[in-house]
Amino acid sequence: xxxxxxxxxxxxxxxxxxxxxxxxxxxxxxxxxxxxxxxxxxxxxxxxxxxxxxxxxxxxxxxxxxxxxxxxxxxxxxxxxxxxxxxxxxxxxxxxxxxxxxxxxxxxxxxxxxxxxxxxxxxxxxxxxxxxxxxxxxxxxxxxxxxxxxxxxxxxxxxxxxxxxxxxxxxxxxxxxxxxxxxxxxxxxxxxxxxxxxxxxxxxxxxxxxxxxxxxxxxxxxxxxxx
Numbered sequence: 001x002x003x004x005x006x007x008x009x010x011x012x013x014x015x016x017x018x019x020x021x022x023x024x025x026x027x028x029x030x031x032x033x034x035x036x037x038x039x040x041x042x043x044x045x046x047x048x049x050x051x052x053x054x055x056x057x058x059x060x061x062x063x064x065x066x067x068x069x070x071x072x073x074x075x076x077x078x079x080x081x082x083x084x085x086x087x088x089x090x091x092x093x094x095x096x097x098x099x100x101x102x103x104x105x106x107x108x109x110x111x112x113x114x115x116x117x118x119x120x121x122x123x124x125x126x127x128x129x130x131x132x133x134x135x136x137x138x139x140x141x142x143x144x145x146x147x148x149x150x151x152x153x154x155x156x157x158x159x160x161x162x163x164x165x166x167x168x169x170x171x172x173x174x175x176x177x178x179x180x181x182x183x184x185x186x187x188x189x190x191x192x193x194x195x196x197x198x199x200x201x202x203x204x205x206x207x208x209x210x211x212x213x214x215x216x217x218x219x220x221x222x223x224x225x226x227x
Contacts (some may be wrong), residue, residue, distance in 0.1 A: 021082050022056050022138065024206045025049060027227050031137060031208070033063050036220040041048075042066060045221060047137055049147060054099040060135060064106040074099055082152055089116065096151050105153040107133065120153020127155055136199060136221075140179055156195050157185040163171050168200055168209055170222050176203040177210075 015180065031047040043064025050057045059081050066074040080094035092107040103121035110117050115126045127148060132140055134147040139149055146157045163179040177200040184195040197213040211221040 022087050024139070025137075026051070028207070030224045030225075031223065033221045034224045035062075036222065037066065038217045039063075039220075044224075048090045054085055056082075056134075058082050058137065078151070080135065082135065088129065089132065092148075092150075092190075094150050098151075103151055105150065107148065107153070116148070118148060118155075120149070120150045122154050124206075125153075125155070131155065136211060137208050139201050139208070141182075142201070146185075148180075158195055159183050159185050163198065165203065166200070170209065173223055175209055177201065178203050 029050065033045040034041055035043040035045060042208040044063070046060070048059045050059075061079050061131060063077045064152075065076065067074050071162040076096075076098055078094060078096040080092065081095075082089060083091040088109060089107070089131050090109040092105070094103075094105045096105075105121060106119045108117050109115075111131060113126065114129055116129055116131060118125050125221070127146070130144065131146050131148050132138055132144050133150050134141065135150050142160055144158065144160075145154050148155055159182075161181045161183070163181055166177045166179050168175045168177040179198060179200050180193055181198045182199060184193070192215075198213055199208065200210040201207065202209055206221070207226060209223045213219050
């Protein structure tokens with residue numbers, strides 16, 4: 001009961017105090033994360049923010065590899081670009097290389113249909129314009145009924161639960177964080193398709209601080225620096 005009340009309170013805070021979601025990042029130029037698997041550093045995930053004529057463009061690069069006995073067992077590299085105008089996602093594209101398996105996704109906002117048109121590696125479909133891409137940096141994802149996979153373009157219906165407030169220490173800095181759990185609404189999905197990720201956002205700035213999930217090991221994204 002207490003957790004449900006806290007979830008309602010946090011939803012109200014995010015809705016009323018952060019109406020302009022991308023506006024919260026108007027002073028952010030970059031976010032840099034270190035990736036860990038089983039508490040061992042394996043790569044990075046970096047974002048760059050550029051603004052011009054009312055547009056916000058966010059580019060992302062992620063790279064990691066899993067090694068054993070000096071041999072690369074798994075290599076992952078992905079680049080993406082997303083554009084927003086007046087808090088609306090208008091364009092997204094990504095190219096992902098998962099151990100030499102290439103996936104491409106493109107999303108365009110169709111003003112006439114008032115929908116997002118998705119051309120993904122798995123299918124082609126449309127979605128409500130409010131659905132964000134699951135790139136985590138934009139805290140509006142906390143309020144969304146579903147997110148769009150940045151890798152495949154599939155729509156992931158989600159349930160978001162507020163876990164609580166925590167003090168988070170990262171690279172010598174202390175943050176007052178809000179912790180949420182994102183899980184798949186569809187329980188019939190295969191385990192490898194299900195979403196089950198904990199995400200932390202800074203209470204004041206709404207910057208994405210950390211993400212953690214378990215899938216063939218324990219994975220974490222930790223904010224290393226930002227400017």
